[in-house]
Amino acid sequence: MARKLKLRIWRGDSTNGALQDVVVDANEGEVVLDVIHRVQATQMGDLAVRWNCKAGKCGSCSMEINGKPRLACMTQVSAYGDDETITVTPLRAFPVIKDLVTDVSFNYRKAMEIPSYSHPANLKPGEARMEQIDVERSQEFRKCIECFLCQDTCHVIRDHEENKKSFAGPRFFIRIAELDMHPLDTLKNRKKTAQEEHGLGMCNITKCCTEVCPEHIRITDNAIIPMKERVVDEKYDPVRWLGSKIRKREGIV
Amino acid sequence: MSGVFSPTRAKIKERTLRTDKYWLQPAITFGVLFSFVIYATFRAFEGANYYKDHLISPFYSPCLSKACVPEATIFGWTPVSAEIFNFALSPALIILIFPLGFRMTCYYYRKAYYRAFWMSPPACAVAEPHTKYTGETRAPLILQNGHRWFFYAGLVFNIILTYDAIISFKSVEGEWGHMSVGSLVLVLSSTMLWLYSLSCHTCRHTLGGRLKHFSKHPVRYKLWSWVSVLNHSHPQFAWYSLAAVAFADIYVRQVASGAWTNFYFF
Numbered sequence: 001m002a003r004k005l006k007l008r009i010w011r012g013d014s015t016n017g018a019l020q021d022v023v024v025d026a027n028e029g030e031v032v033l034d035v036i037h038r039v040q041a042t043q044m045g046d047l048a049v050r051w052n053c054k055a056g057k058c059g060s061c062s063m064e065i066n067g068k069p070r071l072a073c074m075t076q077v078s079a080y081g082d083d084e085t086i087t088v089t090p091l092r093a094f095p096v097i098k099d100l101v102t103d104v105s106f107n108y109r110k111a112m113e114i115p116s117y118s119h120p121a122n123l124k125p126g127e128a129r130m131e132q133i134d135v136e137r138s139q140e141f142r143k144c145i146e147c148f149l150c151q152d153t154c155h156v157i158r159d160h161e162e163n164k165k166s167f168a169g170p171r172f173f174i175r176i177a178e179l180d181m182h183p184l185d186t187l188k189n190r191k192k193t194a195q196e197e198h199g200l201g202m203c204n205i206t207k208c209c210t211e212v213c214p215e216h217i218r219i220t221d222n223a224i225i226p227m228k229e230r231v232v233d234e235k236y237d238p239v240r241w242l243g244s245k246i247r248k249r250e251g252i253v
Numbered sequence: 254m255s256g257v258f259s260p261t262r263a264k265i266k267e268r269t270l271r272t273d274k275y276w277l278q279p280a281i282t283f284g285v286l287f288s289f290v291i292y293a294t295f296r297a298f299e300g301a302n303y304y305k306d307h308l309i310s311p312f313y314s315p316c317l318s319k320a321c322v323p324e325a326t327i328f329g330w331t332p333v334s335a336e337i338f339n340f341a342l343s344p345a346l347i348i349l350i351f352p353l354g355f356r357m358t359c360y361y362y363r364k365a366y367y368r369a370f371w372m373s374p375p376a377c378a379v380a381e382p383h384t385k386y387t388g389e390t391r392a393p394l395i396l397q398n399g400h401r402w403f404f405y406a407g408l409v410f411n412i413i414l415t416y417d418a419i420i421s422f423k424s425v426e427g428e429w430g431h432m433s434v435g436s437l438v439l440v441l442s443s444t445m446l447w448l449y450s451l452s453c454h455t456c457r458h459t460l461g462g463r464l465k466h467f468s469k470h471p472v473r474y475k476l477w478s479w480v481s482v483l484n485h486s487h488p489q490f491a492w493y494s495l496a497a498v499a500f501a502d503i504y505v506r507q508v509a510s511g512a513w514t515n516f517y518f519f
Contacts, residue, residue: 087272160386
């Protein structure tokens with residue numbers, strides 16, 4: 001059964017903008033992206049919204065719904081009360097382009113700064129062998145759909161624009177963790193660069209990235225904290241440092 | 254203007270548009286932790302009512318000061334002077350830095366108090382009030398990287414507090430095989446402390462998390478798997494253990510001061 005839904009949609013661009021109220025029909029089982037499309041079709045023909053799969057797998061329709069970073073295609077209208085007004089805004093950590101569309105190119109620049117997988121020189125194509133238990137930790141991080149909700153909610157860059165130069169953000173800490181935990185990756189200095197170039201030390205573990213992840217990746221517990229502990233192994237643990245010098249170990253196997 | 258009010262971002266004047274009670278959890282965290290700090294400070298300086306009939310308060314164990322009640326010491330070992338610069342030093346003040354340091358640097362408590370006390374941020378997607386932020390890259394917060402040292406110290410404390418719980422199964426006359434309400438309180442306290450320590454992220458890392466090849470270390474992989482299960486509940490164990498330790502201290506204090514009688518089941 002259709003209901004009249006009260007929506008407040010932010011409309012504007014990088015120079016100006018405001019929240020605009022609309023009332024739109026919403027049918028049972030619909031998600032916020034459905035009603036935004038209905039508004040676009042019936043009331044605001046030039047409303048800009050980015051979307052693609054409508055199945056929570058492409059990460060395109062990231063926006064903030066009642067102040068929370070969410071995927072519009074995975075947010076049920078029925079989760080909100082009949083009298084409630086749903087406020088929809090663009091991601092507030094990134095420059096706005098138009099209406100609900102933001103410029104997320106910051107994330108692509110950061111992606112390029114992360115050194116890619118480094119294959120062992122002595123293994124020819126087809127010779128690599130890995131056991132499942134050695135790769136399952138990294139596989140959790142491969143679920144990332146790059147919606148950048150974690151980046152949006154991270155206060156290190158959301159509340160401090162100046163930190164964008166030196167902070168890669170949670171999405172890229174899971175990328176670094178994925179590679180550092182990879183059984184065949186041979187790059188030695190991932191921990192050092194994570195701390196010194198990508199700003200791992202700026203994270204203060206407030207776990208907002210984990211709270212908003214639509215893929216339920218335990219970003220903080222399984223990627224960021226393990227990486228922080230690995231950095232401690234190398235930089236802040238004199239006993240382990242001494243052990244590595246005495247035994248001349250190349251690293252943990 | 255920085256953060257969500259930066260020139261290129263959507264022009265929205267509110268610091269947050271969240272409509273839920275996002276302030277409730279940090280407010281509760283603040284209230285509970287602040288109350289604990291006040292109580293712990295009072296008890297640390299009190300220097301009395303920490304031992305009675307084989308019950309010793311976890312705030313005062315191990316009792317290492319020459320000012321300790323002899324029965325509360327570990328085999329009479331009291332290496333620390335009772336006063337420093339003519340200032341009478343409570344036995345608790347000598348040791349509390351270790352459990353305090355363990356909790357202060359704990360990855361879960363960091364989240365809790367950064368949100369509740371420092372509002373960095375107060376809640377997810379709620380703009381923080383600070384104009385600058387450097388995280389844990391500089392002093393004093395870079396010291397958070399010393400968590401593992403407090404973890405190791407915490408394990409030693411857990412062993413001692415478990416020993417305290419075991420000797421509480423003595424009667425007033427010192428005979429084994431008796432159990433009182435105090436025994437249960439100390440067993441609960443030490444059990445919660447073990448669960449809190451073993452579910453710790455540093456424990457998880459030390460046992461197996463730092464490995465690159467689990468397949469070459471099956472025992473450590475199994476240990477890591479078990480700790481990973483516990484690790485899911487680390488926040489709960491953090492609170493339960495805090496409450497259990499506080500209650501154990503309150504109980505021993507009340508018994509030692511004569512306000513409560515320690516009931517023996519057998």
